[in-house]
Structure formats: structure tokens, C-alpha cells
Amino acid sequence: MHFFYERMLDKGTRETISNWISEAGRIVILTHTNPDGDAIGSSLALGLALQKKKIDAQVIIPDGLPDFLRWLPGIRLSTTFAYKKEKAAEFIGQADLIFCLDFNDPNRLNGMEELM
Numbered sequence: 001m002h003f004f005y006e007r008m009l010d011k012g013t014r015e016t017i018s019n020w021i022s023e024a025g026r027i028v029i030l031t032h033t034n035p036d037g038d039a040i041g042s043s044l045a046l047g048l049a050l051q052k053k054k055i056d057a058q059v060i061i062p063d064g065l066p067d068f069l070r071w072l073p074g075i076r077l078s079t080t081f082a083y084k085k086e087k088a089a090e091f092i093g094q095a096d097l098i099f100c101l102d103f104n105d106p107n108r109l110n111g112m113e114e115l116m
Contacts, residue, residue, distance in 0.1 A: 024096035026056045032103035033062040033110035037069060039102040044074035046099060051077070058091045062110035081112050089115050 009017075021027070029047050031039040043059045050057035059078040069075075081088040092098065092115045100106075106113035 020097050021050070021055065024055070026091075026095050027058070027097045027099065028091050028095040029057060029059045029099045029101060030109060030112060031059070031061050031101060032108035035061055035065065035069075035102075040065065040069050040072060040078075042101045043099075044072055044077060046101065047077040048074040058095075060088045060091060060112065062108075062112055081110070088112070092116065 027050055029043045031043045035043075040061070043061075047057040047059045057077065059074075061078055061080050063080065063082040065075075065078070065080060079088050079091065092112065098116060100109075103109075106116070109116075
């Protein structure tokens with residue numbers, strides 16, 4: 001069986017990422033400001049997959065989550081930085097590994113980039 005990601009990442013890169021995940025005690029997943037379905041969906045999916053493997057994972061959203069996305073499975077994994085800055089900062093500070101999903105510029109973290 002072949003998976004799509006096998007064509008996107010070479011074996012060495014996949015092994016490196018797998019090792020990072022295996023060695024991490026805590027993982028934080030960050031989305032961009034004004035998150036859309038792609039940002040929230042991919043972040044929650046990764047968080048749920050990590051938790052299924054018994055890995056401590058937390059999703060942090062910079063600002064408000066659109067109401068129409070609040071039904072998504074795993075939403076309980078998320079913390080909103082704008083409303084819980086101290087809690088979010090604590091998660092980021094204690095993270096062994098941070099994934100930034102669905103954005104390419106730290107400025108889209110809306111203030112969280114200073115914590116990394």
C-alpha cells in the first residue's frame with residue numbers, strides 16, 4: 001500500500017519527523033489568525049492522531065474560531081490565544097515540538113510568534 005505523503009516527503013524526512021514526534025513529550029500545533037476550515041481541520045486531525053498514539057498534543061488558535069467550525073471532532077483540544085494567553089503561553093513554553101500548519105509567515109500567528 002502506498003500513501004500520498006510518500007510522494008511528498010522522502011523516506012529520510014519522514015523518519016526524521018517520526019523521530020521528532022516519538023521523542024517529544026509535549027507537542028503544540030499552531031494555526032493562523034482568522035482560521036478557516038483547512039487550518040482548523042488539519043490542526044485538529046493532527047492533534048487527534050497524536051493523542052491516539054498517547055502523545056500529549058494541544059492545538060492553539062490565535063484568535064476567535066468561527067461558529068460554523070465548533071462542531072469539529074477534537075475541538076476540545078484547542079485553546080484560543082486571544083482569550084487564554086497565559087494558558088497558551090504555558091503550552092508553547094513547555095512544548096518539545098511545535099507544528100505550524102496551513103501558513104507560511106510567523107506574522108500570521110497574531111502575537112504568538114514572540115512566544116516561540
